[in-house]
Amino acid sequence: MSQIGWITSFDEGLAKARAENKLVFLDFFNPN
């Protein structure tokens, strides 16, 4: 595993968390 597989859709992230029964790590970032 060479990098973190970030999801960038909030709804998609929650759906994946529900499907895998995991918690979500949410990073709000500043792209600048």
Place this chain on the structure above:
Amino acid sequence: MDAVAYTDSAVISFITDNLIPLRIMANDPVLGAQFKIKWTPSLHVLDFDGIEYYRTLGFYPPEDLIPSLLLGMGKSFFNRANRQAAGSCFSRIMTEHPKNSLAPEAVYLNGVASFIENHDVSHLIALYDRLASDYPDSPWLTRADPYKLLKKSG
């Protein structure tokens, strides 16, 4: 975070194995406002309903990010009444990151989680003793101070 923590192999493995990594721009007009984001990086642990249980702010080096995420996971499980999973997270901080600044809080919460499970006050006494012996300067020892009164005299 991108240059240091998120490229660290241990961090990548930890996040991949334990969490769903979700990244949103802070200026997102909906989510930035919903989560009241005022500064970055702003790091959160949520459940799959989007309920936030943990938030922290600022740069984390790799060696501090993992225990912070463990604490966030532990608090999430704790508040979702999954004390066994919570205790597992807190115990990992205690055993794998005992010198981390979050370790005393993990000791406290681990003892409380165990107490809630079976109402055995020995867990509260043990957490006080652990904090007193290993983290005597921590404010978490002060928060545990009443538990020393649970010890039986004589």
